[in-house]
Amino acid sequence: MIRKGDWTKPTTGLAPGYTQANLVILPKKYAYDFLLFCMRNPKTCPLIEVTDVGSSIPHKTAPDGDLKTDLPKYRIYRNGEFAEEVTDITSYWQDDFVSFLIGCSFTFEKPLLENGIPIRYIEEGRNVSMYKTNIACESAGIFEGPVVVSMRPMKPAEAIRATQITSRFPSVHGAPIHIGDPSLIGIDAIDSPDFGDAVTIHEDEVPVFWGCGVTPQAAVMASKPELVITHAPGHMFITDVKDEEHAVI
C-alpha cells in the first residue's frame, strides 16, 4: 500500500508486532563518521541495519522492501536546511547513498503496555515529550551533539518494571538513562519539551527518560551535510522483523 502511494499517513499502529525504524540516508563520504557515531552512542542511535553503498534494499530486515518507495513520507534536507517533503525518493536516489535504519521506541512500548504500564502521550493523544540534555554524545568525525531523551511519566514501581522490560531490548534504546529529577540531566522546564508535546505528570509519578532516535538526526543536521534524506516524523519504515526478536533475554 505504501509503495503504491495508497498510504501516506503516519505508520503508528500499522503491522502491530513488526519493528518500525527511523531512516537516515547519507552520501558515502559521510557514512564512516555516522556509522562510528552510532556505534559509539548505542543507547541513542541503535542501528538495526546499514545497507550496502548504492543499494536501497534492506537485505537483513526486509529483503523484499525498497527504501526508495516503502516509507509513506520522506524529508529532504540540503546543507542542514529542510528542502521538501516527498512520498517517493526514486528520482533523488544516488549511487553513493548509504541508508541507516535506526531502532525506535515503538518496539519497547508494546511490552510496557502489555505489562500494564500506562503511556501518557498515547492516553492523551499527543506526541511523546523529548528534551535535549546536558549529556554530550561521544563525537565521531563531523558528528556531535547532545543526548536527546524521550520521557514517560509513571509510578516508581512501574519505573522499576519498565527498567527490567526495556533492558531486554538493548538494540532499541535499552534501559532508561535517567529516572527522576530532570535538572540532573540539564532539563530545566519539564513542561516545555524541545520536541513533541508536554504530557501530564501526576503527583505520585516520576519522569523516566530513554535515549531517543532524534539524537542521531539532530547530530546529522548540525553538521550540515550537502544532502540527507530521512523519514518524515512518525512515517517510519516497517521491517519484516518481529519486535520480540530484538530481545536479548
Place this chain on the structure above:
Amino acid sequence: MIRKGDWTKPTTGLAPGYTQANLVILPKKYAYDFLLFCMRNPKTCPLIEVTDVGSSIPHKTAPDGDLKTDLPKYRIYRNGEFAEEVTDITSYWQDDFVSFLIGCSFTFEKPLLENGIPIRYIEEGRNVSMYKTNIACESAGIFEGPVVVSMRPMKPAEAIRATQITSRFPSVHGAPIHIGDPSLIGIDAIDSPDFGDAVTIHEDEVPVFWGCGVTPQAAVMASKPELVITHAPGHMFITDVKDEEHAVI
C-alpha cells in the same frame, strides 16, 4: 609493566575482573568496511571501542592507555601474510591507522565459573577449541568469511544456565549460537578443532558453541590488506572497564 616491556607473556589471569580485548589495527581505507562487518556480525565481532583515525588512545575504555605500547605482544601481517611479532608498534605507527577493540570470551567465563560451570580447556591446561562453521558471516565490502565458534562442553542443565548467564553480555558474544550436534553447523570432526586444542567431552555432556573473536581476524586475513596489526594470541589489551559493566541486565 607491559608498557615498560617488563611483561611480554599472555595476559590470562592479569587484572582479574577487568575486560580484556582483541585488537585489530587497519589503515583508514579499510575501516568503513570493517566497522560495517562488525556491526553486521555482532555475535562474532562485538566492538568494544573504535579509536579516532591516527589516535592510539582508547578514550572510552582506557583513557590513560596507549595501543602502541600497552599490549605484551603484537603480530604484523602484510598482504595477509604473517610478517613479524613485536612487543611495541611505535615505529610501525601510521597517521591513517584505526584501532578496533573487540570483546573477548574471557569476560563471560568468569561468571560461568562463579556459577559452578566447568570450563574444560582451563581444567585441562589447553587452549579453547575453535571451529569454522558452515554459517556465513554477513559480508561487508571486502570482508567476508565463515562464522568461527568456540566450544565448551558441559551438562545440559549447565548449558541452560550458561545461556542465561551469557545472554546478559551481548557486547561480548552474548548467548551461544548452537548447542548439541556439531554437524548441524558444519563441524564434522569435533576432535579436530580448526584453531586451539581438542578437549575431553564426557558422555553426559553436550558441546556448547559461542561466536568467537577469531571470526573478524580470519575475515581480515582472507581479504589480504596491505597491512594489519593484531594482538598476538592470548596477549590481549587490558581495559579500565569492569567485566560486569558489559552486562545489560
